[in-house]
Amino acid sequence: NILSEILNTPGFEAVNTTSHLGSYSKLISNIPGISAYYNDKYTLNSTLSSSMEKVRITIKNDASSDIDTQIISDYLHSILGVEVITNEVNSEGEIIESLKLGITDLAIMDSPSAGWVAWKEFGLVAMAAMQGMDERTNYNTDAFVKMDSSIASAYLDDNLDTNPYSLLEGKISCHSESMSLAGMVLPVGYLIGEGYIKNINNSENIDDLNDTILNFFDQNSSIPEKGESYYGNLGALKCLSDGFGDIAFVEEGYLESYCENEDEDDNLDWCLNSSEYVALPFDIKIPTSTVIYNPEYLDVQSRTTILNALMSLNFEMYLENYSFSGKTHTGCYDISIHVIDEDSEKETCGSEILKNMFNSSGVVRVTSQEHFGHFSDLVSNIPGISGYYIEYFKIFEEET
Known part of the structure; x- marks a missing residue:
């Protein structure tokens, strides 16, 4: 009775701000001065x-x-x-x-x-x-295997009885570096959470993590320190490309940036053809x-x-030579009140502060x-x- 008689609703539903108000916000933000109006209306x-x-x-x-x-x-x-x-x-x-x-x-x-x-x-x-x-x-971890591998076959065959993740056991893994989030910690955390990697000795010591990894993957897996072979995200990709390892864990975007350029001359010389890499999904989100x-x-x-x-x-974006109402404007445009500030320095505009100071x-x-x-x-x-x-x-x- 409380729901219907007092709150006038049949029930509650879980939402977040974006899903519930996102489209509404895009429309109402087009009304000049709307924020100030509601601030006054509701005495915020x-x-x-x-x-x-x-x-x-x-x-x-x-x-x-x-x-x-x-x-x-x-x-x-x-x-x-x-x-x-x-x-x-x-x-x-x-x-x-x-x-x-x-x-x-x-x-x-x-x-x-x-x-x-x-x-x-x-x-x-x-x-x-x-x-x-x-x-x-957030951004992701990329996990790559070779197209001609049994792991890729198990992933691509649409057969629910073949599990590519279980085939990782005993394979040589290529990590970007010891304790790297994208290249080691989170992929291993994912495999532990899914029950593939076991903490055999129930260790609570971080120093045993390498042993835990090597007990699941091959003992020759690459977990390099700085200065060692196959160090870094590119090193992990090279480890896979050279045929040393069976799976590489790297930050997202590295394969596209260094091995999948439209002009092949821009790719690194050790890259394979892009069709020879298969991305194995890992549900990993790394916060910004x-x-x-x-x-x-x-x-x-x-x-x-x-x-x-x-x-x-x-709400502020810097515009250059923007045509509006028959005039050309350069300055900081405030979309909440539809005003262009043509006097302030470019670097003081909201979009420029976000981009230059926070890469955001x-x-x-x-x-x-x-x-x-x-x-x-x-x-x-x-x-x-x-x-x-x-x-x-x-x-x-x-x-x-």
Whole structure:
């Protein structure tokens, strides 16, 4: 009776924001000034808590980039109305420590492993994810075998009685490097989760992971360290192409970029014909960069206001020589109010900040479970992985 008489509905259905409001949003966003109208209509609070006099953001220093981080500080300041300080640190461990201790209000974390540890071990929370340039919030692992292999035959024969994954046992595997996410940790986590690889000694020691892998695959499998043969994503592909290994685990896109170019002269000399490679599906999703905060220090009102400010980057795109209403415009176009700013510098436009500073096409709201859940299921299958990452990122267990 509560559903029908009070809520006037027959029931609830699980949805996410994109599936439920996505098409509606695309239509209503075309109405000039609609956001401001609804803000006034529903008296939405878009301000920080009165106790928050400045916003502190931490990112990892990128030595290869000459982008001035003051640009994002100035952008957010123009929306939030308070001082915004962007601090650069040298490691993900420093980012997590800053969030744990309340030294920073939020952080943009590139490493999915660090983001996962921050969530699972220290109670930090994801508020948003940075989309890749392809507008996805995850990328995949590619697993390649040769077309003339028994593994490929089992995968392609449409016979449910032949299982290509069970045929991996005893085969030589080519991993990009020891403890690589795409090249080792997640494919192994997937095979453990599916019951193919067994933790025979019930070890909880990460140092036994190589033995666990070699007990399933052939003892001659390639798990190289830097400087060794077949190191890296290209090394793993070469390991397969040379005929040394039976399956290669690499980050997505490497085969297409180095062995499947339209002009064959652009391919590496050891590449096989593209038809000789078969991609074996592995259900692996690796999260993109994450905006993370500590709910013990950042209140809900301020979190939401900062998130909305970050999301506003999505509404600005830089146009060059764009013809509209009989005139040609160059400037930063705000799609939410249909106004072109032709005076501000190109680098200060939302689309340029996203591309140049974060290699991103947009910011999307996420929860920790949405962004890290699938990744967590896989990585948690690796014995001792949490302790390994805590040590790897040099995260102190005791607050000082």
